[in-house]
Amino acid sequence: MVGTIEHRDVFLSKIANQLGRSPKTEMVRPTWQYQPQDRILKETTKDELVKVLTEQCKNIHTDIVISNTANLPADLQKIVENYGGKSVITWKDERFKSYGLSSLMTEQWPQANIKLYEWDSEQPAENIRQAEKANIGITISEITLAESGTAVLFSSKDKGRSVSFLPENSIILIPKSTIVPRMTQAARLISDKVRTGEPIASCINFITGPSNSADIEMILIVGVHGPMKATYIVVEDQ
Amino acid sequence: MAMKTSDDRFNHRVSKELENTFMRGAVSSAQERFQTRRLKQADELGHWEEWRSHGEEIRKHVLENLDYYLYQLSENVSKRGGHVYFAQTAKEATDYIQSIAKKNKATKIVKSKSMVTEEIDLNAALEELGCEVIETDLGEYILQVADHEPPSHIVAPALHKNKEQIRDIFKEKQGYAKSEKPEEIALYVREKLRNEYLTADIGITGCNFAIAESGSITLVTNEGNADLVTALPKTQITVMGMERIVPTFEEMEVLVSLLTRSAVGQKLTSYITTLTGIKDEGDTDGPEEFHLVIVDNGRSDILGSEFQPILQCIRCAACVNACPVYRHVGGHSYGSIYSGPVGVVLSPLLGGYEDFKELPYASTLCGACTDACPVKIPLHQLIHRHRQVIVENEGKAPVSEKLLMKAFGLGASSPTLYKMATKMASPAMAPFTKDQKISNGPGPLKAWTEARDFPAPNKDNFREWFKHRQKGGDE
Numbered sequence: 001m002v003g004t005i006e007h008r009d010v011f012l013s014k015i016a017n018q019l020g021r022s023p024k025t026e027m028v029r030p031t032w033q034y035q036p037q038d039r040i041l042k043e044t045t046k047d048e049l050v051k052v053l054t055e056q057c058k059n060i061h062t063d064i065v066i067s068n069t070a071n072l073p074a075d076l077q078k079i080v081e082n083y084g085g086k087s088v089i090t091w092k093d094e095r096f097k098s099y100g101l102s103s104l105m106t107e108q109w110p111q112a113n114i115k116l117y118e119w120d121s122e123q124p125a126e127n128i129r130q131a132e133k134a135n136i137g138i139t140i141s142e143i144t145l146a147e148s149g150t151a152v153l154f155s156s157k158d159k160g161r162s163v164s165f166l167p168e169n170s171i172i173l174i175p176k177s178t179i180v181p182r183m184t185q186a187a188r189l190i191s192d193k194v195r196t197g198e199p200i201a202s203c204i205n206f207i208t209g210p211s212n213s214a215d216i217e218m219i220l221i222v223g224v225h226g227p228m229k230a231t232y233i234v235v236e237d238q
Numbered sequence: 239m240a241m242k243t244s245d246d247r248f249n250h251r252v253s254k255e256l257e258n259t260f261m262r263g264a265v266s267s268a269q270e271r272f273q274t275r276r277l278k279q280a281d282e283l284g285h286w287e288e289w290r291s292h293g294e295e296i297r298k299h300v301l302e303n304l305d306y307y308l309y310q311l312s313e314n315v316s317k318r319g320g321h322v323y324f325a326q327t328a329k330e331a332t333d334y335i336q337s338i339a340k341k342n343k344a345t346k347i348v349k350s351k352s353m354v355t356e357e358i359d360l361n362a363a364l365e366e367l368g369c370e371v372i373e374t375d376l377g378e379y380i381l382q383v384a385d386h387e388p389p390s391h392i393v394a395p396a397l398h399k400n401k402e403q404i405r406d407i408f409k410e411k412q413g414y415a416k417s418e419k420p421e422e423i424a425l426y427v428r429e430k431l432r433n434e435y436l437t438a439d440i441g442i443t444g445c446n447f448a449i450a451e452s453g454s455i456t457l458v459t460n461e462g463n464a465d466l467v468t469a470l471p472k473t474q475i476t477v478m479g480m481e482r483i484v485p486t487f488e489e490m491e492v493l494v495s496l497l498t499r500s501a502v503g504q505k506l507t508s509y510i511t512t513l514t515g516i517k518d519e520g521d522t523d524g525p526e527e528f529h530l531v532i533v534d535n536g537r538s539d540i541l542g543s544e545f546q547p548i549l550q551c552i553r554c555a556a557c558v559n560a561c562p563v564y565r566h567v568g569g570h571s572y573g574s575i576y577s578g579p580v581g582v583v584l585s586p587l588l589g590g591y592e593d594f595k596e597l598p599y600a601s602t603l604c605g606a607c608t609d610a611c612p613v614k615i616p617l618h619q620l621i622h623r624h625r626q627v628i629v630e631n632e633g634k635a636p637v638s639e640k641l642l643m644k645a646f647g648l649g650a651s652s653p654t655l656y657k658m659a660t661k662m663a664s665p666a667m668a669p670f671t672k673d674q675k676i677s678n679g680p681g682p683l684k685a686w687t688e689a690r691d692f693p694a695p696n697k698d699n700f701r702e703w704f705k706h707r708q709k710g711g712d713e
Contacts, residue, residue, distance in 0.1 A: 001516075003316040003528070006334075011324035011534065012305040015480075018541040024306040029485070030299050034292035036285045037492060056505070124522035128470070132436065148505035157520030161469040165462050165509075183506065187491035194452045194487070202318070202518045203469070204454075206510035211462035214502075215377035215394060216420040217401050218268050224376060224424055225431065226462025226509065 275503020314453025318515020352444025
């Protein structure tokens with residue numbers, strides 16, 4: 001479906017007129033005189049980036065666990081228990097299986113009375129109901145920014161937006177290969193997609209730790225409208 | 239509320255605010271914390287001046303080519319199923335949004351923090367239709383429950399209230415029964431608002447940066463409220479000031495890096511969200527209907543004028559946090575939703591000199607705002623230019639300088655005033671200096687110079703004074 005555009009011509013004509021020229025409909029991409037962003041964490045190895053990310057997690061009230069595919073089920077289980085178990089919502093995502101989490105999620109959790117709900121594109125209302133009452137939401141980062149401690153999530157029909165912010169606790173799996181120095185690299189990756197005409201996700205979330213606010217007397221409160229607590233699990237996937 | 243937040247006279251507002259001892263303490267401690275964090279982050283980032291220059295060149299380029307980028311943005315929003323409405327006036331914007339609310343038979347609307355919706359008085363327009371409008375940013379929600387009090391700071395709207403006052407507001411209005419602890423208040427609001435997100439018909443947001451190449455909008459928050467506002471209701475309306483746009487994700491990233499550091503001293507806030515059009519096919523959350531309302535409301539008149547640089551603003555409030563006058567008088571004294579140096583420049587341009595002609599005098603022209611600005615807006619020069627325009631038009635300054643200096647709490651007759659004012663004013667005083675004497679000084683100095691010429695200030699600088707004062711010095 002294509003949306004409508006109303007009152008554009010007169011609006012843009014006034015702008016052009018104020019700028020003393022006729023409206024522009026073509027532009028060459030500008031070359032910038034300054035590019036300070038390229039210097040940051042330049043030529044840093046993945047292992048060094050993991051260290052930067054780990055250090056930054058201290059500033060953003062986020063726990064971080066360094067794991068690998070062999071230890072992942074046990075590490076995840078520990079975190080889920082720490083958060084009090086009860087109920088977990090996840091995306092419908094093949095990667096959970098490839099990380100060897102199937103038996104944990106579909107066999108061990110039901111036995112331990114931990115309820116698992118997998119996002120289901122056929123069940124719109126149920127998805128929200130489940131996400132709202134889930135104790136824990138588990139998602140996977142597509143691009144991870146070491147400098148700021150940020151996970152980047154792309155929404156899709158199987159990867160609902162609400163999984164990362166409705167449950168009280170958030171666990172984000174960070175494939176080690178997704179770690180880049182900073183937002184600069186993520187912006188370029190997304191911009192490249194746009195330039196080649198590949199559609200980008202309708203919602204891209206850059207998430208940096210749990211929700212927080214300092215609106216009352218500038219006192220930091222961790223846990224406001226989104227999750228109250230967050231853990232990242234870095235998974236060695238290469 | 240509209241842009242103008244008070245019908246009281248400027249001098250009365252200032253005098254009243256100066257008696258609010260909690261507010262004054264809160265403002266000065268907030269200023270210090272915001273400043274310290276900002277400087278720490280700038281330092282950690284490194285090459286801050288280069289970052290500022292890059293921010294400036296991006297913002298300047300966008301303003302010079304604004305019609306092109308808005309064209310591209312609207313094409314791309316439309317391709318992703320969104321509707322774009324260009325509104326030249328506040329009324330056109332609110333009429334359009336009212337029509338969407340009516341068409342959707344909306345009764346409940348949730349909102350995330352947005353200055354432009356305050357500017358166009360959107361809540362009143364929607365309440366007129368019988369809609370319940372709920373602000374979801376914690377600070378904004380507190381003010382809304384407190385009988386729609388105006389914000390006193392662009393980033394921390396409820397800065398002037400202490401936790402006991404906030405507890406009492408919720409107690410009186412909603413029967414809140416817990417303590418004044420911020421965590422308990424926040425938890426109460428979290429639970430209270432959860433249900434509102436889930437049952438709202440429309441979600442309304444502002445826009446930190448629209449991205450022309452993809453037709454996306456970017457929202458910057460810490461609380462996560464904007465994500466709930468946009469993921470849960472069926473209809474999303476985003477209102478943006480027409481200048482809040484960047485060419486691509488790459489420039490968005492640079493400006494977000496500058497914004498979060500300058501506003502709150504964070505590398506990134508907890509949630510940076512880019513939303514593109516309506517939800518994708520098969521998605522079960524996200525809006526089915528999306529409207530982008532692009533608002534002019536006086537901005538195009540600033541384009542091409544000597545005040546054009548104010549449109550570079552990314553609303554970080556670093557200038558507010560650096561301003562010695564804001565420190566003394568607080569946000570409500572400005573009588574505008576835009577307070578501090580940015581408010582001094584912007585309010586008369588958007589709201590007219592008639593209502594805001596005193597504001598350019600709420601400044602010592604010390605230039606601390608200009609130094610703090612991450613996109614290099616020459617704020618104090620624009621403030622000075624406002625004064626020239628006002629005097630050119632009216633033949634005289636609109637406020638009694640004597641009352642004003644008294645009102646600012648900057649002292650009336652003690653030598654402290656002169657010492658302080660001259661220390662702050664050194665570079666800014668250049669236009670008034672003749673033969674190393676000041677003969678027609680601005681602001682607090684005017685009453686002095688009317689009686690006698692003073693020796694020109696030595697080249698001391700403001701930060702030295704500010705630093706000394708923070709340590710409890712009395713000069």
